[in-house]
Amino acid sequence: MLLLIIALWGVQFVTSHYLQDFSYELQILQLVGINALMAVGLSLINGITGQFSLGHAGFMAIGAYVSAALTFYVDPLLAQFSWVGPVAWIETTWFLCALFFGGVAAALAGFLIGLPTLRLRGDYLAMATLGFSEIIRVIILNIEAVGAARGFTGIAERANLFWIFFCLIVVTWLLLNLVRSTKGKAFFAIREDEIAAASIGISTTRTKVTAFVIGAFIAGVGGGLFAHSFTYLHTNTFSVMKSIEYVVMVVLGGMGNIFGVLLAAALLTILPELLRVANEYRMILYSLMLIILMIVRSKYKGRRKKE
Secondary structure, three states: OHHHHHHHHHHHHHHHHHOHHHHHHHHHHHHHHHHHHHHHHHHHHHHHOOOOOOOHHHHHHHHHHHHHHHHHHHHHHHHHHOOOOOHHHHHHHHHHHHHHHHHHHHHHHHHHHHHHHOOOOHHHHHHHHHHHHHHHHHHHHOOHHHOHHHOEOOOOOOOOHHHHHHHHHHHHHHHHHHHHOOOOHHHHHHHHOHHHHHHOOOOHHHHHHHHHHHHHHHHHHHHHHHHHHHOOEOHHHHOHHHHHHHHHHHHHHOOOOHHHHHHHHHHHHHHHHHHHHHHHHHHHHHHHHHHHHHHHHHHHHHHHHHO
């Protein structure tokens, strides 16, 4: 993992010094990393634990607005601490703290919504989490301190390729170790048969809430990276369609397959951009390609099972 981080730093150095003319391509690459991070977090809830959450955009919104507000209102005060070290280092440190606090705020929301609603299953859980996501969006829409209906502008551009993919690598590594551990097997057990899991002593409610909290924390960090990458936030960005996009990535990548989810997130982020040449037919072609990909994937999966 250390070699990956060093290589990532090298890529960031090259892009920031020699590839300034490719700003659009670099922005798409940043979006790939953010979407992959979001999809990996949702994979723990939907794919590995087997729950059906449609509230991921709400957790992303909480992380985005909390971290953006922390940097927006505190940054002007950081110059007073120049005696500690270079202001750029202090700003970067505070940016990382803001990401963490945004993740914690989203995790707290995940705990509060998860504790009462995770006794529900299937469609009922999906509707409850969807309602929560919309409530969060409406609340933010009426908070003047973060721009209300105008949107939140003036956010510092702190996220770059290094920080986005650094977070993605660390989160992926931690999740892989979690699900491969002895306690991590409880997530898979609940997905396969919740009643059987409870019968062997697994606390199903606690395990599901744990998955919800971890997934929400990751979504909050992803939201903070999104805010500090695109420097503008509006509640329309975090609509139910955003949650559905992440669900599609998890399903297409394979329920519980983290590496497959990463690949699906990259594919479904880049594909709409490649189809922009088709203009008004872009979304039709995108939908058709999604259907074809799902058909091909299901046939391939069925062939592997027979083998």
